[in-house]
Amino acid sequence: MVKLTTKQSVSSELRRTILKRIGAAVGVSAASIVTNTSIGAAAAFYEKGATINNSSTAFSRDALLTLRSICETVIPRTDTPSAADVNCHEFIAHQLSTCHSLSEVRNVQQLITQIDQVSRATAGQPYIALNSEQQTEMLEALEDHKGFDQTTAHHFSFLKGLIIFGYFTSEAGATKALNYQMVPGGYKGSIPVTPETKAWGSLDYY
Amino acid sequence: MSELFNKNTREEFDVLVVGSGITGGWAAKEFTERGFKTLMVERGRKVEHRKDYPTEGKGPWLFSERTKVSNVLREEEYPVQSTCYAFNDATKHFFGSDKDYPYSNEEGTKFNWIRGNQLGGKSLTWHRQSYRMSDFDLNANKADGHGNDWPIRYADLAPWYSYVEKHVGISGNKDGLVQLPDSDSLPPFEMNSVEKHVADKFAHHYPDRPMIMGRCAHLSQATPEHMSHGRISCQARNECQKGCSFGAYFSTQSSTLPFAMATGKLTIATDSVVHSLIYDEVTNRVKGVRVIDSEDLTEREYFASVVFLCASTIGTTQIMLNSVSKRFPNGIANSSGVLGHYLMDHNYNASAGGLVEGFDDEYYSGRRPTGIYIPNFQYEPSRYKKHYVRGYAMGGSASRGNWKSGQYRKGIGADFKDSLTKPGDWYFGMYAQGEMLPRFENQVALHPTKKDKWGIPQLHFNITWSDNERLMMEDCAQECEAMLKTVGAQNIQSNVSIYDGVPGQAIHELGTARMGRDKKNSVLNGFNQTHDIPNLFVTDGASYCSTATVNPSLTFMALTVRAVDYCVKEMVQRRI
Numbered sequence: 001m002v003k004l005t006t007k008q009s010v011s012s013e014l015r016r017t018i019l020k021r022i023g024a025a026v027g028v029s030a031a032s033i034v035t036n037t038s039i040g041a042a043a044a045f046y047e048k049g050a051t052i053n054n055s056s057t058a059f060s061r062d063a064l065l066t067l068r069s070i071c072e073t074v075i076p077r078t079d080t081p082s083a084a085d086v087n088c089h090e091f092i093a094h095q096l097s098t099c100h101s102l103s104e105v106r107n108v109q110q111l112i113t114q115i116d117q118v119s120r121a122t123a124g125q126p127y128i129a130l131n132s133e134q135q136t137e138m139l140e141a142l143e144d145h146k147g148f149d150q151t152t153a154h155h156f157s158f159l160k161g162l163i164i165f166g167y168f169t170s171e172a173g174a175t176k177a178l179n180y181q182m183v184p185g186g187y188k189g190s191i192p193v194t195p196e197t198k199a200w201g202s203l204d205y206y
Numbered sequence: 207m208s209e210l211f212n213k214n215t216r217e218e219f220d221v222l223v224v225g226s227g228i229t230g231g232w233a234a235k236e237f238t239e240r241g242f243k244t245l246m247v248e249r250g251r252k253v254e255h256r257k258d259y260p261t262e263g264k265g266p267w268l269f270s271e272r273t274k275v276s277n278v279l280r281e282e283e284y285p286v287q288s289t290c291y292a293f294n295d296a297t298k299h300f301f302g303s304d305k306d307y308p309y310s311n312e313e314g315t316k317f318n319w320i321r322g323n324q325l326g327g328k329s330l331t332w333h334r335q336s337y338r339m340s341d342f343d344l345n346a347n348k349a350d351g352h353g354n355d356w357p358i359r360y361a362d363l364a365p366w367y368s369y370v371e372k373h374v375g376i377s378g379n380k381d382g383l384v385q386l387p388d389s390d391s392l393p394p395f396e397m398n399s400v401e402k403h404v405a406d407k408f409a410h411h412y413p414d415r416p417m418i419m420g421r422c423a424h425l426s427q428a429t430p431e432h433m434s435h436g437r438i439s440c441q442a443r444n445e446c447q448k449g450c451s452f453g454a455y456f457s458t459q460s461s462t463l464p465f466a467m468a469t470g471k472l473t474i475a476t477d478s479v480v481h482s483l484i485y486d487e488v489t490n491r492v493k494g495v496r497v498i499d500s501e502d503l504t505e506r507e508y509f510a511s512v513v514f515l516c517a518s519t520i521g522t523t524q525i526m527l528n529s530v531s532k533r534f535p536n537g538i539a540n541s542s543g544v545l546g547h548y549l550m551d552h553n554y555n556a557s558a559g560g561l562v563e564g565f566d567d568e569y570y571s572g573r574r575p576t577g578i579y580i581p582n583f584q585y586e587p588s589r590y591k592k593h594y595v596r597g598y599a600m601g602g603s604a605s606r607g608n609w610k611s612g613q614y615r616k617g618i619g620a621d622f623k624d625s626l627t628k629p630g631d632w633y634f635g636m637y638a639q640g641e642m643l644p645r646f647e648n649q650v651a652l653h654p655t656k657k658d659k660w661g662i663p664q665l666h667f668n669i670t671w672s673d674n675e676r677l678m679m680e681d682c683a684q685e686c687e688a689m690l691k692t693v694g695a696q697n698i699q700s701n702v703s704i705y706d707g708v709p710g711q712a713i714h715e716l717g718t719a720r721m722g723r724d725k726k727n728s729v730l731n732g733f734n735q736t737h738d739i740p741n742l743f744v745t746d747g748a749s750y751c752s753t754a755t756v757n758p759s760l761t762f763m764a765l766t767v768r769a770v771d772y773c774v775k776e777m778v779q780r781r782i
Contacts, residue, residue, distance in 0.1 A: 075623045091272075098276040139618045161613030164626065168609045169266040169273075177627050178609075182263060184572035187442040189396030193567045199608050199629045204444045204573050205294070206266045206273045 227327025231462030259449030378421030442572030559635030560695030602636030
């Protein structure tokens, strides 16, 4: 079961919200399998100081849930899916373990903890329990170094890059939020831009 | 008709072609079409057109790391290959494993050796930019005294350029420039509106630096003949390095191999690592090659009347250095002692860019497989800058920003998301394509003790940039900035990367078995034939005397078909 650290005072309505969010995060158990099992197993064959080589550095379920909420806040659901909808949080956990340095993983882990701590300290609730306006305000404050220092803001920029990358390289991100040309059929040097024009989701290099 | 893929063949061939990339494919096509029984020897695995392009057309979401390469692969398997711009999770199967092909560098130096060890070689992953060399290029060594004089001039190459261009399909405009002879070309790709705007500004402020559309080996408009080859027009995916089932860009698989195969005169031995050439001192002829099976390490030999080395600049030189005999103790056909010396690469170590205002209501469609090009404008000594010799071309393009800038912009939530889905600011970027001077000290040699898993001596590199290359890049960055200012570009930024960038990164390794008129200081004559041994030819980049600024592959093709033509005539005359 998913263990959530919530305050006794959380209202029943809020509990429902939280449960709904967990319910939406059906990927959590799958994610923990990914992060704790397959990556751990792959890493067991590979030992080098610069990279993750054991499952102890994988994200806890709580951290993953918070990360999921952060993904949703940065790229929310509109007429197209959100970053959380496309399981960006799971992708980020995977990508960090496979393609990034240990220090980058730790920075993101610390960042998530810090966001949650500031949330508890200022709003009396974990980040996941804040309403979406509060969550947005908090991340905006983070980008403005309000209540967070510059290093944290720098780490957030890194995480934001991963969220954006994860989202726009997901199938829905690349093909629904953007315009994906699998086979453009040729090159046209000039086409008009209308209010409906979406940027190309199909890039030369990702 | 003998079996096409047969590495256990015991036949005696007319011609043995080592390598299957751009030059190997052309040599095989030309010899087989003229009726010569030809064996193509390839160290890597078989790659069949269309069938063996497993990642073609796949979106990034179909890769678990979204086309990025995992630390394990990057650090353990591909530490060098992963420095290549085209290397990613979707293309890695067309790059050689650094684990399998180790080499060393002289202390304090570094060469990045990018490899494509499979049937088709780097013709599958090349950047496809295609330009003719001019007489200014071929005369440069003679004109300023750096390097030896090329034994050929433009008139020697021109008909052969035309010959290969018609078959390959080179897209480009007829620009009528003395420094960049026109190709027999298909229509050029279009410039977008910002590029047209920039070209107009440059034409006004820098009349000696025309900005043209980059010429590339793509069927911008396939002719009926190309379609009869099984190739169609470029669909502007620009995912070429995954392989192209449309056959829209030139590769061995799409363009030369089908013709060689159709003759019934071709046999291909894949998984065959050439150890050395078999040389007969009595007749002073090469007889064939010794090969080690890349998979089971067994040894075998192939025999032929003529050997064409088309194994890539470094690959060819490694084979020659490892072919020792009483007459040639320091490598076959190396009586001059220059084999392995004068290693060069292009110098792509300056760039600049800036935002271009306006044009908000315009976008483009498709991913153009080429960019804009400003040919070298310092193409003769009277046009050189005072503080260094030679010059650089410039590549570049204009494009609109995308979500990749999102990390560096503030914003959270729906509006931010929306902004990332819109075409961003117009950006015009340009980069240097500079010459590297031929210098004796820049060398690749066999390592005295280390061997690879096939028991072949590893290579040891000793190559550095000189002040000329550094000064050239500093100058290019300044020139780019000045040019961008005339366009009114904003937030102009330039970068000189030569202090960190090592040779090899342009993947235009050239020289090491250079041509020349004098057999005392060159390995090959003007027909890519070794001075020392009449039936041994080298037609890949090893034969270069200077880098010029243009991308070399089109010239490799012209040199190869010209060498085949000469060789055939010599065979008919029984001089070979």
